[in-house]
Amino acid sequence: MKRFYTAAILALITISQTICAQAPDSVLKYRRSSLYSFMISHPDLNMDEEIVNAFMALETPDKYNNHDLSVKCVTTPSSNRKDNLMRDVDAYLARNEIAKRLVSKWFLRNKVTGGFDPSLIMQRGLYGATAMDIESAAQSKRGIDALADKGYEMISNTFVIVNDITYVDHEKNAEIATGILTIIGGLAAGATGDDNNIVTSLTTLGAAVSSMIAGFTVRITSYLYQLDWNDSVADYFYEHYYYDKPGTDSLSLAAFAADTLIPARKAAYEADSTTFRLKYVGKYMAKSAKPVLRGLYNPEDVFRKVCARAIDNNVMELQKEFDQFKVKVPLVSTEPLMAYIGMKEGVTAKSKYEVLVPVIDEATGKIRYNRRGVIRPVPGKIWDNRYMANEEEAVGSEFNATTFEVVSGMNFTPGMLIREIK
Amino acid sequence: MNRPITLTTACLLAALTALPSAAQTMIPYETGRGWGYKDAGGNVIVKAEYDAVSRPADGLGLVCIKNKWGAVNSKGETVIPVEYDYVDLCNEGFVAVYEGPVRESDGTPYMTGGEWRFMDLAGTAGTSRPFGIVGPFVDGVAWAEESGTGIKRQRRAMPIVDKKGKPVGQEYIFGVSATFSMDDMYLTDGEGKTMEVPDGRWILLDRSYNTLTENTYDAVGEFSEGLAWVRRDGKYGFVNTLGQEVIPAIYESVQGAPGSRHGSLLLHPETGAVRWVTDRSGRTAWLNEKGETVIGFTDSDGRVSLDDIVDENMWDF
Known part of the structure; x- marks a missing residue:
């Protein structure tokens, strides 16, 4: 029979600092999934430049680790969208060995020496501090070997989102083609947060603004992939490819240079185009909501806000659809129950969340999550953390966390993780 | 009035x-x-x-x-x-x-x-x-x-x-x-x-x-992430908030300058590349905040085709 232990519950695994029961402002560290997102642009379509600029200015959603690779935008003619864009995306990902590059990033592989460095895993996995001497162990594979699951959970929760973003041409939109300018005074904006019933504002620095900007909307199809990091891949990687980066002292450098196995390992890793793969998870397509322009200062703000919210929405919908992509966030306090999650992550009055405690399977060393109870948001206490909600002065943007109430369970403690359930 | x-x-x-x-x-x-x-x-x-x-x-x-x-x-x-x-x-x-x-x-x-x-x-x-x-x-x-x-x-x-x-x-x-x-x-x-x-x-x-600043500039841009473009004698570079010309004003065009195309910097800042510049031939290079080259001059402006194998030099990992 498998035995489980709680690995000192949260202290060793998810939280690296002491938390009191009433600490809504505590900065809690917890294991996030990691995300590389890039976009597909269509230079032959209107507003493509603006969309690219807006996308490039966006940051990785804060519930994920930024696992971006350097290439953030690829192009293809819009005519390709009508054929089989997903097939082309699959081919692009394989041709450019994106999965292997994601692994290389996990181990901070130096492209010159080929040496690996586990410090990113140690840092994101929060293995250090209480579990081991991170100063010494994290610098080498001994650090990885000492981990309960060798970083398995962290690396396997690596995702790629490919966002195909296109401008919705207003000329074809009868509502906007009426020519009505929607540059409405920000001072007069209502504070209802209702996108469809709001007086909106747009600052244009004295210039007239066309409906192209005021009514800017995009359509985004988001393709979700997951790094296929299983036991056999991990074992193969550690056995055949992994070697520590050279130290900085002369003795270490000399030893590294003299190691005759390293060139072969380096060459083998670089030549391997089959071991590392991405699994297709699913996709979601949606058109952005009509922009609320209140609090914006220039057209770039409009483009950025529309793109950010549309992408956040797609991420949220993908989370709802695919369990492996769901975020887990910690409770930051229990009296009241609060967590840094809100409307951006799809929290509504009807949402429900399970409260989880991570436990380690002693036999496999892998982490699993046991349910401790169920909670739901308190009506009127849902945080509006959507992009630029503060500038919009949206209802709920004044909170800095969502407040929950207990549906079932007890003995919740700060640091326990919550995850949405259907 | x-x-x-x-x-x-x-x-x-x-x-x-x-x-x-x-x-x-x-x-x-x-x-x-x-x-x-x-x-x-x-x-x-x-x-x-x-x-x-x-x-x-x-x-x-x-x-x-x-x-x-x-x-x-x-x-x-x-x-x-x-x-x-x-x-x-x-x-x-x-x-x-x-x-x-x-x-x-x-x-x-x-x-x-x-x-x-x-x-x-x-x-x-x-x-x-x-x-x-x-x-x-x-x-x-x-x-x-x-x-x-x-x-x-x-x-x-x-x-x-x-x-x-x-x-x-x-x-x-x-x-x-x-x-x-x-x-x-x-x-x-x-x-x-x-x-x-x-x-x-x-x-x-x-x-x-x-x-x-040691120099005066003909035209300047706003500061963003610690750098602002400057123009002197028709050439562009970047100045940091200490007034140092960290990317010398020797380029035909730079990111954000008037007339430059947008969206060409398609590399994430994690690469260390903070700005792109173009030379007289219209080729693009990406530099770090010390003015050092991260990616040398290339005919590509940073956009890659979905059908391409991306130049290995453009990948950080």
């Missing part, structure tokens, strides 16, 4: 005064006599005795009486007397005040030929010497133009229209947003495009009004 805020529609006023916001403690309101500010609880903090007020910034509001401008704080106190021809660029404890002619172009007022000075409202630097035009303080530094080249400086404002598109006034912008651009200051044409901006002699100042 171009009329300042003239919101008189009852419904707009109702919406205006009904705006509860913990974040906004100075909420413009209007009575038949003029404009003032209330707090979030609806209490009057500045009497409605001004011809115009602005969206507040840094706890201050821009106010106007008979074409003279000043500023009030959230306690209702006058911070800058209402005696200047304009006041603007409220940020990091500084504002810029203008004294000089205000002219009109197609009904749009603009300022030219006068003097701009900084005022340190939070520290001890006091009032600066005069400049031809100035930019805002961002990250502790500000651009100032020494010669007064005849630049046409506009009042930063936004139109206010109702849901049917009927113009009902203007909202003045007093603060500096994260997306502020130096172009925001210059007069625009009827289509919102910046009109020709003559070359000047720009220098960088610190919070004590000391000059940081």
